[in-house]
Amino acid sequence: MNSETLVVDPSTSATHNYRLLIGCIVPRPIAFVSTISSNGAYNLAPFSFFNAVCSEPPLITFATGHRVPPKDTLANVRATGEFVVNIVSEEIAEKMNLCSGEYPGGVSEFEISGLTPVASDLVRAPRVLESRINMECRVLQILDLSTRPMGGSLVIGEVLRFHLDAAIVTNLRIDPEKLRAVGRMGANEYTRTRDRFQMIRPQV
Ligand SMILES: Cc1cc2nc3c(=O)[nH]c(=O)nc-3n(C[C@H](O)[C@H](O)[C@H](O)COP(=O)(O)O)c2cc1C
Numbered sequence: 001m002n003s004e005t006l007v008v009d010p011s012t013s014a015t016h017n018y019r020l021l022i023g024c025i026v027p028r029p030i031a032f033v034s035t036i037s038s039n040g041a042y043n044l045a046p047f048s049f050f051n052a053v054c055s056e057p058p059l060i061t062f063a064t065g066h067r068v069p070p071k072d073t074l075a076n077v078r079a080t081g082e083f084v085v086n087i088v089s090e091e092i093a094e095k096m097n098l099c100s101g102e103y104p105g106g107v108s109e110f111e112i113s114g115l116t117p118v119a120s121d122l123v124r125a126p127r128v129l130e131s132r133i134n135m136e137c138r139v140l141q142i143l144d145l146s147t148r149p150m151g152g153s154l155v156i157g158e159v160l161r162f163h164l165d166a167a168i169v170t171n172l173r174i175d176p177e178k179l180r181a182v183g184r185m186g187a188n189e190y191t192r193t194r195d196r197f198q199m200i201r202p203q204v
Helices: 014-024 072-080 090-098 109-113
Strands: 031-036 042-047 050-055 058-065 082-087 133-146 152-164 182-184 190-192
Touching: 031 058, 031 072, 042 058, 042 072, 042 109, 058 133, 072 082, 072 133, 072 152, 082 152, 090 109
Parallel strands: none
Antiparallel strands: 031 042, 031 082, 050 058, 058 152, 082 133, 133 152, 182 190
C-alpha cells in the first residue's frame, strides 16, 4: 500500500466502530430470522452479523444489537430456544428490508411484507415460504457480549433440518446462479452474488 494509513483507536466511539465494522466486513450474508414468541406471535427480522461456524454439528450464529427491552428476535429465541434462518434471494430483498423496521410489539412483519409463514417440521418458529432455503435451528448457546450502547448478544444455533428448493440444488450443491442470494454492504448498500470467479486451492 502506498497511500497514507489511517489509524483508528476503537475506544473512542462505538458509532465509528460500527461504521468501520460494516464497511470492513463485506459482503455480509443475511440471516432472515423467523421466531415465535411465548404467546404465539410470529416475528421476522434480518441480521447480517451472521455466519456458519461449525459443520459437525452444523452450527450457525447471528448477533443482535443490545436494546432495552431486547429486540423481539432475541426475546423469542431466549423464550423458546428455537428459530429459523431463511436465506434472502433478490426476489424477496425488498420484503426483507420492510421487515427491518423497528415496529411496535404486536405488529407482524409477515403481514407488513406479505411473506408467508409455513409450519416447520421440528421447531415452533415458522419458515418463510418464499425463501429458497430455510434452516430450522435449536439454540445451543446465547452469549451476552456487552450491554453497553451498541453492545449485543451472540446466538449460536444448531441446524436441525435444511429445507432446500430442489430447483436450486444438484447433488447437494447449491447453484448460486439460481439462489441469487443478496449480501449486505455498509450503510444501505447491498450486493448481488452474480459476479463470481474460481480459484483452485493449492494441493500441498
Ligand atoms: C440487512 C439488514 C441487516 C441487519 N443486521 C442486523 C444485525 O446483524 N444485528 C441487529 O441487531 N440488527 C440488524 N438489523 C436491524 C434489525 O433487522 C432490526 O433492528 C429489526 O427491527 C429487529 O427486529 P426484531 O425487534 O423483530 O427482532 C439489520 C437490518 C437489515 C436491513
